[in-house]
Amino acid sequence: MKIIVPIKQVPETAAVKMDEKTGTMVREGVEAIINPLDLYGLELAIELREKFGGEVTALSMGPPKAETALREAMAMGCDRGVLLSDKAFAGADTWATSYTLATAIGKLGEFDLIICGERATDGDTGQVGPAIASFLGLPVATYISKFEERREGAVRVHRLVEDGYEVLDVRLPCVLTVVKEVSNPRLPTLGGKIKARQSEIPVWTAASIGADPEKLGLKGSPTRVVKIHKPKVSRQCTKMAASDEASADKAVEALVEFLDKRDLI
Amino acid sequence: MNWEGVWILAEQRGGRVQRISHELLTRGRELADKRGGKLTALLLGRAVEQADLDELIARGADRVLLVEDEALENFRPEPYMQVCRRMIEKYRPEIIIAGATSLGRTLMPFLAVQVNAGLTADCTILDIEPETGNLLQTRPAIGGNILATIKTPEARPQMATVRPQSTRPAAKQAGRRGEIVRETAAGVDLSSGVALVRFVGNEDAVNISDARKVVAGGHGFRTSEKFRMVYELAELMQAAVGGSRDAVDRAWITYPHQVGLSGKTVTPGLYIAIGISGAIQHLAGMQTAETIVAINNDPEAMIFNVADFGIVGDLNEIVPRLIARLKERRKAAR
Numbered sequence: 187m188k189i190i191v192p193i194k195q196v197p198e199t200a201a202v203k204m205d206e207k208t209g210t211m212v213r214e215g216v217e218a219i220i221n222p223l224d225l226y227g228l229e230l231a232i233e234l235r236e237k238f239g240g241e242v243t244a245l246s247m248g249p250p251k252a253e254t255a256l257r258e259a260m261a262m263g264c265d266r267g268v269l270l271s272d273k274a275f276a277g278a279d280t281w282a283t284s285y286t287l288a289t290a291i292g293k294l295g296e297f298d299l300i301i302c303g304e305r306a307t308d309g310d311t312g313q314v315g316p317a318i319a320s321f322l323g324l325p326v327a328t329y330i331s332k333f334e335e336r337r338e339g340a341v342r343v344h345r346l347v348e349d350g351y352e353v354l355d356v357r358l359p360c361v362l363t364v365v366k367e368v369s370n371p372r373l374p375t376l377g378g379k380i381k382a383r384q385s386e387i388p389v390w391t392a393a394s395i396g397a398d399p400e401k402l403g404l405k406g407s408p409t410r411v412v413k414i415h416k417p418k419v420s421r422q423c424t425k426m427a428a429s430d431e432a433s434a435d436k437a438v439e440a441l442v443e444f445l446d447k448r449d450l451i
Numbered sequence: 452m453n454w455e456g457v458w459i460l461a462e463q464r465g466g467r468v469q470r471i472s473h474e475l476l477t478r479g480r481e482l483a484d485k486r487g488g489k490l491t492a493l494l495l496g497r498a499v500e501q502a503d504l505d506e507l508i509a510r511g512a513d514r515v516l517l518v519e520d521e522a523l524e525n526f527r528p529e530p531y532m533q534v535c536r537r538m539i540e541k542y543r544p545e546i547i548i549a550g551a552t553s554l555g556r557t558l559m560p561f562l563a564v565q566v567n568a569g570l571t572a573d574c575t576i577l578d579i580e581p582e583t584g585n586l587l588q589t590r591p592a593i594g595g596n597i598l599a600t601i602k603t604p605e606a607r608p609q610m611a612t613v614r615p616q617s618t619r620p621a622a623k624q625a626g627r628r629g630e631i632v633r634e635t636a637a638g639v640d641l642s643s644g645v646a647l648v649r650f651v652g653n654e655d656a657v658n659i660s661d662a663r664k665v666v667a668g669g670h671g672f673r674t675s676e677k678f679r680m681v682y683e684l685a686e687l688m689q690a691a692v693g694g695s696r697d698a699v700d701r702a703w704i705t706y707p708h709q710v711g712l713s714g715k716t717v718t719p720g721l722y723i724a725i726g727i728s729g730a731i732q733h734l735a736g737m738q739t740a741e742t743i744v745a746i747n748n749d750p751e752a753m754i755f756n757v758a759d760f761g762i763v764g765d766l767n768e769i770v771p772r773l774i775a776r777l778k779e780r781r782k783a784a785r
């Protein structure tokens with residue numbers, strides 16, 4: 187199977203700062219990692235290749251340093267990495283991001299599967315996977331928790347929904363977005379790291395993928411962030427200590443009263 | 452022709468309209484009134500109950516646009532997208548909102564690309580900018596640490612998904628009038644590369660993303676036997692059961708119940724966190740709950756920072772007392 191895994195490099199800590207003026211994230215000084223939820227997609231892709239043969243390509247759009255994310259993916263076992271990096275891509279919302287990724291995927295040649303993470307921990311939209319499918323005119327199945335089997339021209343997968351899961355047959359080629367349950371990501375091996383270090387990672391630009399400049403980056407993004415603000419912390423925690431039986435009884439009683447007042451029992 | 456009117460994307464399962472649709476009516480009504488336009492509920496399905504259609508009107512829709520077809524019985528991205536696209540091209544709504552559900556979060560991005568629309572995920576606040584009439588879409592970002600307000604200045608329609616449980620369902624108004632317009636899917640390509648083989652329901656019926664109350668347990672329970680107390684308490688409170696990643700990793704509860712960054716985001720009316728430290732990744736999934744209660748023996752635990760009511764103490768002392776107290780009440784009420 188030929189599999190493409192779009193991965194995003196995201197800031198490591200949850201302590202990311204925002205530039206209040208531009209409404210964009212300040213990435214300087216924060217360690218960058220592969221979006222943790224993309225690791226499950228990478229692992230699944232590598233397992234499928236081990237089973238059925240083929241090739242796994244990790245694809246990332248980002249600044250030049252996103253190359254390290256691709257090398258990490260290769261150290262895990264991906265066959266190749268492709269970086270999409272160009273000033274013209276900057277400031278893209280999910281529409282422009284998926285347009286760019288889809289256009290690049292069109293240049294990668296034939297493939298069977300595209301596997302995305304459920305969502306990126308920074309942007310946190312989960313929109314890019316289905317949007318890539320839409321640009322490429324492919325079927326999409328989201329929230330995949332299990333890859334059951336490969337069938338004739340299709341894959342059988344489990345899709346988590348609110349009250350259970352759906353067993354779906356999805357025609358190939360297609361896009362899957364996966365949740366954590368789908369796999370247990372492996373750690374990079376030493377051999378993998380060496381191979382990753384020695385590999386060439388091609389950098390593709392807007393021109394090399396033949397993208398329409400009007401559809402890229404901030405210019406190609408229908409949405410604009412207009413304001414960033416801190417949520418009002420209006421919570422005033424009533425804290426009760428329960429250190430012995432009497433105070434535990436009192437605290438439970440107070441809690442029940444509290445819930446009662448808010449009509450929550 | 453101008454783009455006008457507010458649409459909500461109603462959801463049905465098995466021909467019955469889902470609660471999220473009524474929550475969307477609350478949002479949609481507000482927006483339509485502010486913008487001065489009509490509120491439409493678009494509904495795709497097959498053999499939808501008439502009473503449920505009437506109810507959409509009673510709860511605030513001016514018009515129900517109904518498209519019924521065998522191929523639309525269950526959600527599949529391509530046929531749903533094709534039908535929505537056809538309806539958008541025909542009626543040109545200015546705003547479309549859907550639930551941030553497994554359906555909405557899949558269909559909306561798939562559709563937005565086709566109609567060249569901007570889309571904002573997971574909004575908790577929606578408003579109209581008075582000067583321009585643009586939709587202001589506010590959503591928590593970066594693990595809920597900030598709120599970002601987003602707008603779509605040029606592209607139409609303006610699309611957004613809204614977190615389930617982030618607002619109350621619109622109330623029914625007796626005698627409210629509206630029209631039900633049946634549209635046909637004839638001529639629309641309803642084929643799909645996705646085939647439903649079967650559906651497997653959760654063993655426990657309550658699902659956490661759209662539960663009104665959630666009782667969640669974490670590592671503080673220490674053993675899976677002790678963790679059973681979470682279930683017992685949840686049952687008494689008629690709440691869904693949630694867990695921290697620690698609880699899921701220890702297999703005290705299954706992954707669909709995980710709350711947080713790599714699990715589900717919940718916005719219930721009440722969230723009770725017991726033996727959960729309140730790591731930033733956990734908070735990301737629950738801090739927008741209306742009321743938060745925390746039980747933890749560490750007075751410095753982060754969870755207290757987002758709680759409205761906290762008990763500092765040993766859960767082994769507190770939870771059994773709370774359970775006993777609730778049972779008493781239940782008896783007294785009979």
Ligand SMILES: Cc1cc2nc3c(=O)[nH]c(=O)nc-3n(C[C@H](O)[C@H](O)[C@H](O)COP(=O)(O)OP(=O)(O)OC[C@H]3O[C@@H](n4cnc5c(N)ncnc54)[C@H](O)[C@@H]3O)c2cc1C
Binds near residue numbers: 222711731749767
């Ligand atoms: C990329 C990434 C994604 C993640 N995603 C998630 C996610 O989706 N959801 C999630 O929950 N976590 C997530 N985590 C993990 C998160 O960082 C925490 O490790 C996890 O939430 C901790 O779970 P916990 O609060 O149950 O356990 P702990 O942090 O061990 O907390 C247990 C708490 O119980 C209290 N306690 C102990 N004994 C008692 C007692 N007898 N009575 C009362 N209180 C007691 C302790 O004081 C402590 O505060 C993620 C981490 C990463 C890196």
Ligand SMILES: Nc1ncnc2c1ncn2[C@@H]1O[C@H](COP(=O)(O)O)[C@@H](O)[C@H]1O
Binds near residue numbers: 194287302304310312
């Ligand atoms: N810049 C990017 N480069 C590569 N893949 C991406 C990028 N942004 C998003 N993705 C993929 O799309 C998924 C969903 O991201 P998002 O819609 O931003 O939450 C991620 O888990 C990745 O698989």
